[in-house]
Amino acid sequence: MTEIRHRTVFDSEQQRAGTTYARALLGASERAGVTETVMAEFASLVRDVLDKLPKWDAALTSPRIPYERKEQMLDRALRGKMHPLLLNFLKVVARRGRFDCLRAIGRALQDEYNLLRGRVEVDVCSAESLDSAAQSAIAERLRSVLGREVHLRLRVDPAIVAGLTIRVGDTVYDGSVVNQLARMREEILNHTNQQIRLNLDRFAVER
Amino acid sequence: MKFSADEIASVIQAELEQFESQLDVREVGTVLEVGDGIARVHGLSGVMANEMVEFPTGVQGQAFNLEENSVGIIILGDYLQIEEGAEVRALGQLLSVPVGEAVIGRVLDPLGNPLDGKGPVNAKERRPVEIIAPGVAERQPVREPLQTGLKAVDAMTPIGRGQRELLIGDRKTGKTAIALDTILNQKDSGVKCFYVAVGQKDSSVAGVVKMLEDHGAMDYTTVIVAGASSPAPLQYVAPYAGTSMAEYFMWQGQHALIIYDDLSKQAVAYRQLSLLMRRPPGREAYPGDIFYAHSRLLERSVKLSEKLGGGSLTSLPLIETLEGEVSAYIPTNVISITDGQIYLQPDLFFAGIRPAMNPGISVSRVGGAAQVKAMRNVAGGLRLDLASFRELEAFAQMGTELDAATQSRLDRGYRMVELLKQPQYKPMHVVDQILSIYAGTNGYLDNVPVDQVQQWEKDFLQFVHTHKKDVWRMLDTRKNEAATLKSPDDQTTKAVRAAIEEFKRQYTRRSAD
Numbered sequence: 004m005t006e007i008r009h010r011t012v013f014d015s016e017q018q019r020a021g022t023t024y025a026r027a028l029l030g031a032s033e034r035a036g037v038t039e040t041v042m043a044e045f046a047s048l049v050r051d052v053l054d055k056l057p058k059w060d061a062a063l064t065s066p067r068i069p070y071e072r073k074e075q076m077l078d079r080a081l082r083g084k085m086h087p088l089l090l091n092f093l094k095v096v097a098r099r100g101r102f103d104c105l106r107a108i109g110r111a112l113q114d115e116y117n118l119l120r121g122r123v124e125v126d127v128c129s130a131e132s133l134d135s136a137a138q139s140a141i142a143e144r145l146r147s148v149l150g151r152e153v154h155l156r157l158r159v160d161p162a163i164v165a166g167l168t169i170r171v172g173d174t175v176y177d178g179s180v181v182n183q184l185a186r187m188r189e190e191i192l193n194h195t196n197q198q199i200r201l202n203l204d205r206f207a208v209e210r
Numbered sequence: 211m212k213f214s215a216d217e218i219a220s221v222i223q224a225e226l227e228q229f230e231s232q233l234d235v236r237e238v239g240t241v242l243e244v245g246d247g248i249a250r251v252h253g254l255s256g257v258m259a260n261e262m263v264e265f266p267t268g269v270q271g272q273a274f275n276l277e278e279n280s281v282g283i284i285i286l287g288d289y290l291q292i293e294e295g296a297e298v299r300a301l302g303q304l305l306s307v308p309v310g311e312a313v314i315g316r317v318l319d320p321l322g323n324p325l326d327g328k329g330p331v332n333a334k335e336r337r338p339v340e341i342i343a344p345g346v347a348e349r350q351p352v353r354e355p356l357q358t359g360l361k362a363v364d365a366m367t368p369i370g371r372g373q374r375e376l377l378i379g380d381r382k383t384g385k386t387a388i389a390l391d392t393i394l395n396q397k398d399s400g401v402k403c404f405y406v407a408v409g410q411k412d413s414s415v416a417g418v419v420k421m422l423e424d425h426g427a428m429d430y431t432t433v434i435v436a437g438a439s440s441p442a443p444l445q446y447v448a449p450y451a452g453t454s455m456a457e458y459f460m461w462q463g464q465h466a467l468i469i470y471d472d473l474s475k476q477a478v479a480y481r482q483l484s485l486l487m488r489r490p491p492g493r494e495a496y497p498g499d500i501f502y503a504h505s506r507l508l509e510r511s512v513k514l515s516e517k518l519g520g521g522s523l524t525s526l527p528l529i530e531t532l533e534g535e536v537s538a539y540i541p542t543n544v545i546s547i548t549d550g551q552i553y554l555q556p557d558l559f560f561a562g563i564r565p566a567m568n569p570g571i572s573v574s575r576v577g578g579a580a581q582v583k584a585m586r587n588v589a590g591g592l593r594l595d596l597a598s599f600r601e602l603e604a605f606a607q608m609g610t611e612l613d614a615a616t617q618s619r620l621d622r623g624y625r626m627v628e629l630l631k632q633p634q635y636k637p638m639h640v641v642d643q644i645l646s647i648y649a650g651t652n653g654y655l656d657n658v659p660v661d662q663v664q665q666w667e668k669d670f671l672q673f674v675h676t677h678k679k680d681v682w683r684m685l686d687t688r689k690n691e692a693a694t695l696k697s698p699d700d701q702t703t704k705a706v707r708a709a710i711e712e713f714k715r716q717y718t719r720r721s722a723d
Contacts (some may be wrong), residue, residue, distance in 0.1 A: 015242060015252055015279035152491050170238070175299075177234040186234070191225045200332055206224045208212045 009061050014107065021107030025115050026091050028108070033119070037086055042116060063102045073097040116118045121151050122152040126170040128179075145169070211581060218563070238494035241265075244292045247441040248486045249283045251298050253454045257281055260340060262301040267291045270321070271298070272305055275487050284443035286321060289409045304340065306665060307451045308333030309458035313699050317419055317433045320448040322455075325435060326419075337454040338510065339447060343509035350515045352549075355580045356467065356524050359395030359637020362630040364594070365647055367552055370511025370580025371401075371465050371522035376544055378529045379554030383566050385528045388552065389469040390418065392526065394425050396467060401524075402459045403431040404468040406452035408445050409475030412437040425635065453463050453510050456523050460512065463519030467574035468511070472528035473504060477540045494539045504540075505547050547585040550574035564631060570597035583642055584685065584694040584702070588648045592626070595651075599623030605624065618656070629661040641685045642671050645706065648695060654710050665671035670713050678709045 032041040053060040059080075063073055074094050081090055096102055097177055117124055125145055127133075133141070138155060145153045149171065163179035170176075230535050239253030239486040249271065256264065263271045263283055267294065275282030285292065286305070307322040312333040317326035324331055352370035377385045393403045405422075407415045415435050422428045432455060436448035449470050456466040470476070483499035484581045487518055504527075511525040528543050534555070536545065545551055550573045559566035572593075578586070599619065606612060606620055632638070638646075646667050649655060658666045674682050683706060688694045694702045 013249075019279055047602050065390075074585045172238060173237050173255045175234075175236050175238050177236065182234055187226070187229050190229065191222050194225045195218060195221050196330070197217075206213050208214045 015109040017104045018111065019068075020101060021104045021109075022111040022115070024092075024096065024101065024104065024108045025111035027088075029112065029115050030121065031092070032088055035088055037088065038116070040086055041089050042112060044089050045109060045112060048081075048085070048089075049106060053105070063097060070098045070100070096182060112183060113197075117154070120152065122154050123149055123171060124154050124156060124159065125176070126156050128158045128160050128163060128168045128170075130159070130161055130163050130165050141167075141169075217606060217656045222329050222646040228426065232590065237302075239263075239281060239298045239300075241292060241294055241298060242297045243294060244285070244289060246482070246486050247285050247289055247443050248483065249285055249289070249292060251281045251283055252279065254281045254298065254300055257300045260275075260304055262296050262303050264301055265292050266296050267528075270301075270305075272447075273300075273646045274483070275489070275587055284446070284483055284487075285441065286443050286447065287441070289441060305447065305451075306336040306338045306453050308335070309337045309455050310335050311632050313432050313455050314430060315428050315432070317435060319440075320434060320436050320444050320451040322451070324444065334667045335458070337458060339450045339454050341457065341495055341510065343506065344512050344514065344518075348515055348518055349512055350520075351559045352522075352576045352580050354465075354513075354515050354522070355397070355577075355582055355640075356392075356401065357395055357582075357637075357640050358388065358392040359639075360391055360565055361632055361638060361643045361646060362565050362569075363552060364581075364643055365585060365630070365639065366567070366569050366593040367550060367572050367574035368581035368585070369524065369526075369574060370513070371524050372511060373550070373574070373576055373580070374508045374511045374525045374527065375574060375577070376527050376529060376548040376551035376671075377554070378531060378541060378545070378551050379566070380531055380556050383554035383556050383559050384634075385530070385554055385566055386418070386471055388554075388565055389471060389526050389528065391422065391635065391637050392467065393422065393431055393469070394427050394429065394635060397427065400465065401430070402456065402464060402466045403427070404434065404456045404466065405431060406436075406449050406468065406470050407433045408436050408470065408472065409438050409440075409479060410435075410471065412439065421635070442479040442482045446483055449473070449476055449507050451524075453507060453523070457510060459521040460514060460521040461512075461519065463521045465522045465524070467524045467526070470507075470525065470527040472530055472628035474528075474540055475542060477504070484538070488631060495546060496539060498588045500540070501547075502544050504544055508544075520671075549576045562631070563627060564634070570600060582644070582689050583692050584644050584689040585640065585647075587694060587696045588644055590664055592647065592651060594622065596626060599626070621656060622650075624660050624662050625658070626650050628660055629655065629667060631664065641689060644672060644685060644689065644695070645671065645682075648706060649710055654714065666717065669709070669717065670710070673713045673716070674709060678712075681705045681709045 014189070028041065029038065032038045062068055063076065074097060077090065077093050077097065096105065127141060142153050142155055163181045165180040166178045168175060168177045168179050237254060237256050238250040241250040242250045242252050254263065257273045257276070259273060259276060261273045263273060265271065267288070269285060269287035269289070271285045274283055274284045283298070306330045310333045312331050313322070316324060316328065316331060318331065319325055322331060352372045354368045354371045355369045356373070358364055358369060363369065367375070377388055379385050393405065396403055405418065407418070415433070415437060419428070419433055422431055434448055434452040434455070436445040452468055456468045459466040477496060480500060480503055481496050484496065485491060489497045508525060508527065512522045513522045514520055527544060527548065529541050531538065531541055536542070552572045553568045554566045555568045556566070558568065602616065602620060603623065612620070629646055650669065655663055655666065685694070685702060688702055693700050695706065697703065
């Protein structure tokens with residue numbers, strides 16, 4: 004069986020299906036009161052099992068293997084090692100032939116969970132790694148502005164020179180020095196161009 | 211000339227001192243897939259329909275499809291450098307182009323960027339590309355003529371300022387030639403001309419620009435080019451962009467003329483975009499809103515009311531048919547939108563009848579009211595006469611014996627067809643046209659051999675210009691009076707007759723020698 008070499012970065016159709024499954028899983032686990040356990044186990048399943056064993060992942064995803072076999076595989080490998088609710092969920096996913104959406108489900112699960120708990124994920128990018136005091140200051144400030152619990156995802160990128168870029172959802176607040184430099188360059192170019200066009204004599208030198 | 215570095219430095223310094231560092235807030239999305247001039251983007255949750263977006267390469271795009279999980283973007287520029295995962299930012303603006311006197315004489319792309327190497331466009335104003343056309347109260351009926359300088363068109367299918375007249379025909383039948391002659395004829399009329407080339411060979415466009423320059427027509431003309439190698443989104447946008455530039459002059463109370471060469475190729479570009487965006491295909495695989503794409507464009511050609519300055523925008527859309535098939539989808543659409551059509555036929559073209567206009571099925575629905583009065587008096591029945599002549603001619607070819615009356619109608623028809631021929635790039639003044647057609651319709655050419663008609667016309671007009679300038683001037687001043695050349699007793703009629711008869715005496719004497 005050929006392995007999947009290039010996974011599409013993001014598939015909006017899968018994401019749509021994933022959101023539906025994630026909501027269902029979250030609803031069931033919330034009722035059973037085991038949401039945090041299920042989420043942790045789900046993340047671990049993707050990270051520690053499927054990412055490490057791509058062939059097993061491919062087998063579960065493959066439409067050529069009947070779902071009974073997939074259920075047996077899941078039972079043999081995972082029974083007793085994870086919460087039965089999650090195992091049942093995986094079997095449902097296998098039966099519906101939606102195992103290809105598993106990572107999309109994982110992403111949607113996190114988003115839906117944040118929504119449920121009134122949290123918001125914020126991407127923070129800085130030029131150097133931030134110490135814990137700076138981190139908590141940023142989180143505190145964002146919490147007061149956004150009015151919601153903030154979960155920071157930190158990233159270090161020396162290319163922004165200094166300052167911070169903060170992304171909440173689809174909105175980017177860009178306070179990076181590299182962005183300011185670019186804007187400064189653009190404004191100066193435009194302005195100087197305009198001045199030269201309006202008043203050529205001022206810049207001309209007699210030879 | 212040399213630039214002074216110190217002065218430039220001082221400008222930069224002033225600018226630096228004024229620079230305020232503000233937090234840059236932007237709405238972003240991520241490219242999911244890109245290709246063939248379109249991109250699908252995840253995110254951009256607050257983007258609005260037709261809003262502009264910018265890719266990291268600086269290329270701009272337009273939000274075209276707003277879907278549940280993604281946004282379809284048409285990319286107005288080079289799409290080959292854009293990668294999956296790239297950040298797209300919304301600009302919070304609609305697509306706009308520079309307008310004003312600065313665009314006149316330039317060759318521009320549909321975004322208003324110069325293509326002629328004559329430096330940046332120093333426009334002070336911009337106008338959005340998509341504008342809803344003026345409503346009923348803002349218009350008035352078409353009433354002033356727009357002279358094309360072509361006898362056949364000005365006599366039989368007159369065009370008024372604010373009219374939409376379709377030029378339709380197969381390839382190589384002279385559609386562009388008519389449009390370009392019309393531009394050349396606007397030299398002293400004050401009409402600003404816009405030539406929108408969509409999906410054409412860049413070599414043809416270069417030829418057109420060269421020709422316009424050689425005839426001094428670039429002084430009042432703008433050429434907007436989205437060539438065959440331009441991405442489909444630019445070809446789709448070009449007619450709207452050109453219209454925005456032309457509309458500026460209309461709203462200034464001036465007159466403008468725009469030529470869309472041609473709308474079939476724009477329709478094809480729009481079909482490509484729509485299919486790539488997975489909009490459902492309809493007839494001939496065109497999307498459902500292809501009619502709206504053309505109707506909203508052509509509705510923007512308007513004669514504004516006096517209160518709004520009375521400016522006008524006249525448009526000459528071109529449509530290329532295949533094998534004369536006017537009942538295909540796009541031709542029928544555009545025929546139904548426009549105020550008449552000039553139908554060009556290859557068999558006429560190859561028979562040497564140029565412009566190769568078929569008078570039987572060419573019409574102008576509103577131009578009659580705008581026609582120069584003297585021309586209307588002279589050429590009123592010409593179109594129907596010529597159409598019936600064609601039928602008679604076909605009948606006569608069967609070798610039947612003809613009575614004298616029919617034979618004389620045939621003879622008159624042959625001479626009129628000959629008289630309406632006109633070489634390319636030689637537009638005629640309306641008074642010259644009136645004189646020629648008066649001579650033809652009143653039988654003064656009946657005893658001139660058919661192959662000498664064109665020479666006769668040339669000599670006659672030269673005669674009038676050299677010896678009868680007073681008659682020419684009288685016609686020019688009185689051409690808009692209803693009585694001119696109407697009754698035989700009118701002063702103008704008498705003067706023109708006397709001039710023709712005097713010329714004929716000279717002509718027969720000369721040919722007898």
